[in-house]
Amino acid sequence: MAQLRRREFLKGAGIAVTTAPLAAAGGAGDGAAGRTDELPAGQPVDLALSVNGETQRVRVLPETPLVDALREGCARTGTKRSCGHGACGACTVLVDGTPRVACLSLAVDAPGHAIRTVEGLETDGKLHPVQQAFVDADALQCGFCTPGMVMSGVAFFERYRAAGRTDTPTDTEVGHAIAGNICRCGAQPAIMEAIRCACLGRTAVPPGMRDGVPAGALRRQDAVDKVTGRARYTVDVQLPGMLHGAILRAPHGHAVVKKLDLGPARRMPGVRAVVELLPRASGGWLTVRWAGMEVAAVAADTLAQARAALAAVDVQYDVRPPVVDRAAAERPDAPVIFPRQARGEARKAAEGPSFPHLLYRWDGNVRGSMIWPIDRDNGADVLEQVAAQPVRVDLAAETAVQVHATLEPHAVVAHWEGDRLTVYASTQTTQALASDVADAMDIPVAQVRVLAEHVGGAFGAKAGLKMEGLAAVRLAREAKAPVRIAVPVGDDLTATGNRPGTRHRIRIGADAGGRLRAIHHEGRSYCGAAVGESSTRMTDSLYHADASYRWDANVVTHSAPSVPFRAPGFPPNAFALEQAVDEVAAQLGVDPLTLRLYQERSPRRAAVLRLARAKWDGPPLDRVAADRGRYVRGAGVATADWFVLVGPQCRVEARATRDGHLTLSTATHDVGQGARTALASLGVAGLGLPPARVHVRIGDSALPPAPGTFGSISTNSFAPAALAALDELKDALWDAGARRHPGARRVERGLVTTGGRFLPFQELMAALPEDPYIVLARRPPDRGGLKLPPAPVDRIPLSPIGISQDTTNSVQIAEVEVDRRLGRVRVVRVLAVLDAGRLVAPITSASQVMGGIMQGVSFALYEGRRLDPHTGRNLTRSLESYALLGAADAPQVAVHFLDLPTEHTPHGGAGLGENATIATSGAVANAVFRAIGRRVPRTPLRPQDVLAALA
Amino acid sequence: MPLTILYPSDVAHAVDLHGGADGTEYKAGGTDVVDRHHQGILAPRTLVDLGRLGVLRGVEQRGDGWRIGALTTLLEVAGHEGLGREHPVLRQACDRTATPQVRAMATLGGSLRQKVRCPYFRHPDFTCWRKGGQECFARPGDNHWHAIWDNDTCAAVHPSTPAAALLALDAQLDVHFPGGDQRTVDMRAFTTFDVSDAMADDALPDAALVLGVRIPRPARPTRQAYERASARHLADWADVETAVVLQMDGDVVADARVVLGAVARRPRRAVEVEQRLNGHRLDAAVIADASAHAADGATPLPHNGHKTRLACNTVQATLERLTS
């Protein structure tokens, strides 16, 4: 009725359906009376946009967001799209000088306004001061948030300059300026420092590096590409004729599919291929065990068509009640999610080898510890020993499910050319993915090439072949055209991985001298529809109590399967364990660093603890604050260790050319941790070449083998191989030089002729017998062999993984301020001391540690997935409801390394990406205890929990 | 989903074009309507774009107070010097709303009439009351974010931070009604409606167009503050928020407005607190006594009991800022 009235009215008013005039009018002034401009649904509009001072013509639909017009329409992919919701700021552009989110702006509103994007900031090939400061402060890792961050920074910089200011911008105002930009990698302190320094016209320095930047340390190699928007991520790949794919997901936590008919979807407009993703099982399909499980996928000419086609798939569910709640899953009468014959359908929650299900004791939905040697008698003997000690602690703790929330969503572009397949993927395992794809499609692995030039964050969620990869590859084959799938953020936060929630009970008995004598640790990991997590392992490796018992259960529920997440199992383990140990220290009234020194047998770990003591200049560590004002502060300590994983078969190719250039290649990845920088640093240091002459090729499965980038394994694997390749190359250069200059003497970086002239390697390269001269070297073995020999990890046959005899150690000390009225916890600063052996690339290493700290703070205070208890659907499917640390809440950081070569790895280094994040949440929790005198051992620690504890 | 955009020539034309039709909404800053269109959540099929109606934009000081055009962005409201000096509660509220990029787009009118942020409503797979369903999923589900008052039908809280400040300021809205009437509606009337209607968020019909907001000059000097409880300092939605405007007779509170946000289907005046402040000097004892009543009469759901304490503490923290 109302609809009709309006149409009549419009008719009466004589609508002019205008396209070009509208675009030119550009929203200026009041419309001319009596005339209705209309943009009718479905009708393309031609626009002339002013982008970075140039006129850009683009055809859009009325609903096209500006971000898509820029990225797809104008092929300017510097501006990123992540949440699509206004919450992350990745799409920030300046509109007439003011930052706006391009995902919520309509392209049709843009004409008549000056749009500036990250691509337009350079002048005469020179970076904008804010861009330069980002490079100098190393204010980025994966770089996916960077274009948006830079734009917010530029807007602040311009306001600051326009006001004629010369004072130092405060943390508060810079924090405000970038409050709408999320960085998942945790570069916030460096970003704030970069913006401050750009305003002041000062050269920025990475803020975590309190001991200064070592001379000659290389800056991040891809920083310039990332601050200018030139770095190409998978979501930026556009191929001619490329189709858009979308995935249909089950909306039920528990259901049996009765009917699945793709026919209606096939007949929808623009649809070019449809595939089933839900695996077939006897007589039907696999049981749906989480809301978000993949059912089918469609490829169409446009994304809108693909989405519309998903809605046409005829799927009928027999919906069953899901077991969502943690407690409900453990009730004796709970429905069994994986009956014995279906245990194989449980996904794998952790990296590393998986053992047959029959080695574990299953009790309904609880998979206990391995039957042997751990699950003996519930550790009653250990409990007796705890009870016999004068100091006893009994602590219960729990952590929420954390999701990876990488800023670049999971994304794949699959492109078949005949029987050869190229897969562009946001992945941390190019080679494993290539072999997985080859298996899945039944083709030789040599026909598959996986490319991952830049990866916008991974953190464990992007290892191996995922459903979106399988879908893209199959759709592309069926459609005979390239297909891109980028998982929308709602699905990404729901179904592509998470860190299990955990519950712990830890009982410790200590003697009067503070030695931990007996530890009994029961841990439960809530892995969704997966098993394989361990959240108690560090309890034994960190403390060598005389008696120890660990029960390490996995509880399955009807929710999305967990996957590895940065240091799987360890952050929750440390959160619980380090609070229990802190409790021992508090009871004894000793400084928690000292208490840990009492336990130490490892001189390296003791050195780390002592260095932390020497570097800490915050509040005393042995006190519980007596202050009862509104804002109270406290400092807390936590420690961690992590394996030194190695890929013994990693190979690096060194290619030298007579014109004096060196290229190092291997199939590793840069997910933001700085692999390019590490390899370049080795090349520069090894041959004494200027950085501009050293090139790195990675992120391509066709390159020499390297393991996936997880578990802090990458540098441990490629660095020794690179060093070996460089050694071989040096021999060749010395030999080649000596042929030309008989009698010349070998020195560190070249030759010295009999006449006393120094010939650097760069010059000797001209004498190489071949051009290019190529050597391929394999990673040499560890001194004294490995602790655990290489084991082929499931689905990653190319890269067996070994465990070195070395370990890495860390201490973190956090200072917090608690608002006793509003319950908010603010982490003021964090000191991190790490033993990661010798550093290959100090700047990016410090950034990794800073990022680990930020993620740890985020885990401690904000992150927690929430599911509807009745359907299992994810209620935190946006970055508004799933909160991540923001810049305004980011602590100051100080990072120190125990710069001492390891004993066993060939390069003397040990990796640090995981260990950087393990201790943080425990340190924060202990600091809160020291501030308010109450323990609230749960993540996320929300204001209401603090207030409840204080009440 | 395809979208039609209509560009009205003036205010009356805009209201006529809207016509109260299903699937038709205004577009001001677009931060809510564009988002819902893209996400398919109560997705509008037709938008009546207000962007070209320049008369709706701007902040103006008049003899009897301030007038703010409905299309004025939250960034402009927060950044207006004179307005901010006189009414810090509005500046602080707008400044804590959303993110800089969103504030640069979001308008004052849109902020008052944006749709709720309940995660069930915003989830594509729940068909709740507001999407034509027959139930609220939050009440028996995870109602951690939800209302502790007015939660019998829909339990979503009113989303607007600026609305809380405007209610505390006794502001009035200039509204163009369907049919052509232009009337002034005060915030109290705007926020008074039958909450058993699960679809309602305010007292205005859908097609009513808010032209602007008037803030009357207070009869006495005021003290004002906005505060929120949230896990993150910025860019977070409030767990509970408070806007306070106290008209003062010297040191004594003459007329208090204490408004709670994120606790009910509408911004809610904490009358029990106001009564305990009126006629009293603002000292620690009075504040403690009064704020303890902030959640009187609340009927929390199983998972949001924490909001009662947050309400009391947020009121207390806000009042404490106003003691000197």
Ligand SMILES: Cc1cc2nc3c(=O)[nH]c(=O)nc-3n(C[C@H](O)[C@H](O)[C@H](O)COP(=O)(O)OP(=O)(O)OC[C@H]3O[C@@H](n4cnc5c(N)ncnc54)[C@H](O)[C@@H]3O)c2cc1C
């Ligand atoms: C990350 C994030 C965080 C946020 N945090 C907060 C927060 O803390 N507090 C808060 O209050 N909000 C918050 N918001 C929401 C934001 O404030 C609103 O989206 C915004 O205010 C809506 O204004 P708009 O002009 O963009 O409205 P639009 O999206 O254009 O319109 C919204 C609705 O209002 C109606 N409407 C618009 N203008 C008028 C008018 N003049 N008269 C009548 N009806 C009108 C439209 O019909 C539509 O139904 C947040 C948003 C994001 C993305």
Ligand code: FES
């Ligand atoms: S993509 Fe626009 S804000 Fe996240």
Ligand code: FES
């Ligand atoms: S660098 Fe900020 S998200 Fe990765």
